[in-house]
Amino acid sequence: MTHEVRCATQSPSTPVASPRRLLPCLVTTGLFIALYTPVFAHLLRTWQTNEYASHGYAIPAIAGFFAWRRWPRVQASRATGGRAGLFVLGLALALYLFGVASRIHLPKELSLPLALAGIVLHLRGPDALRALWFPLTFSLLMIGWPNSVIEWVSFPMQLAAAKYSAMALGLMGAPVERDGVNLAIPGYTFAVTVKCSGMQSLLALTALGAALAYALEGPPARRMGLFALTIPIAVLANSLRVAAILMLAMWKGPRVAEGFFHGFSGFVLFLLATLGLLGAALALRLKRPTWENACRVNGADTRR
Secondary structure (H helix, E strand, C coil): CCCCEEEHHHCCCCCCCCHHHHHHHHHHHHHHHHHHHHHHHHHHHHHHHCHHHHHHHHHHHHHHHHHHHHHHHHHHCCCCCCHHHHHHHHHHHHHHHHHHHHCCHHHHHHHHHHHHHHHHHHHCCHHHHHHCHHHHHHHHHHCCCCHHHHHHHHHHHHHHHHHHHHHHHHHCCCCCEEECCEEEECCEEEECCCCCCCHHHHHHHHHHHHHHHHHCECCHHHHHHHHHCHHHHHHHHHHHHHHHHHHHHHHHCHHHHCCHHHHHHHHHHHHHHHHHHHHHHHHCCCECCCCCCCEEECCEECCC
């Protein structure tokens, strides 16, 4: 049986967009740039000054890459946009105006992916939105969350890091006592604060885990499992970091442990967590992406 293979990007019958069809795109693009240029400027300042959002630099680039890889499917989709897209755009505008009125940046930043989704839905339809669902959702990870949210989420991680690092030190025979997030060894007490909770690494690892889970090939349950493993891997890596700091304090003294090693261990923590995530991907037998072109076989899209 022969199959007709037609690449969406090479179709000779693709119509050339007329100026009348380009006008809504140009107007929408202009309004989007005018509204969200200040939002992007604030995001840039947040990435520069907020250590828990420093991974935000990479998010637009990664989201743009995945959108580019899915663009042939967007082009091949039927342009059936309509009122649904305008409704989503209305929700995004309401959220944006609420942020302006309340002088809170978070609603305006949250409205950005929603506005992009509304534009795609209005101009290209639901098929195009389904093709771009991951880049649009992934872009939420570039937002810098308020300190109150960071502290609320990090507290369980502080407790977990203190608990498991104390267990690790106990297994090594070190005399350690734990009281909440405080760890005491002879002559030294270490508090697992928000900065030592591993929250910064968890946020960056969440973005990395989401990108890997989407890009790698394998059963959906395994890819979701890989993404779910980001939390225990981050907690385990941070617990080993805290245990290493306390062991160094016992061996060389608190001044050495709280000096260069304390800061450098943060980089080592993320490196260990990244290696753990890649190891988990191998253990789950996930395969590298093939990045094949978006082609159609008898009208069926062959790409995931």
